Amino acid sequence: MEDAVAGVLRQWHQAYPDLDPEPIAVLGRINRIAALLQQGRTGPLPHEGLTRSEFDILGALRRTDRELTPSQLARETFASGAAVTKRLRQLEERGLVARRADDRDRRVSHLSLTTAGRELVDRVYPDLLAYDRTLLSGLTSSEREDLSRDLGRLLLVLEGSSGRTQL
Helix, strand or coil, rough: HHHHHHHHHHHHHHHHHHCCCCCHHHHHHHHHHHHHHHCCCCCCHHHHHCCCCHHHHHHHHHHHCEEECCCHHHHHHHHHHHHHHHHHHHHHCCEEEEEECCCCCCCEEEEEEEEHHHHHHHHHHHHHHHHHHCCCCCCHHHHHHHHHHHHHHHHHHHHHHHHHHHH
């Protein structure tokens, strides 16, 4: 059985037989996996009316357990400022996130979970972990550890090459 990226690799090799499309074997698969996870039409999040990206914001506020500015949330969730702004607006409208203006600079806002937001994360997070565990269930424990380690090394290489610092 062949994944979608294998077909893409074959096509690139046919179009450019003198070039090795090997980077696509890794990066193409990472991008495809990320896209499939972001679509996330199954699992506990759609039942709560949430996307993974929205849950990432709620989760960042919950796991840091402090107020964050929109730019801090963008760094925590690896999202653009515009994407965070859009998601925050939706989460605020649902009463899951509260905004407080900075005492010294009214242009800066501080965001926190509301009680409803905290209760939602606390209720959904265990189910999300269980769902994610089932997504990886086709891999052995050893394969998951190897994949995690290898992806961690790649992440360090990419963060270093882009000048990004660890959070």
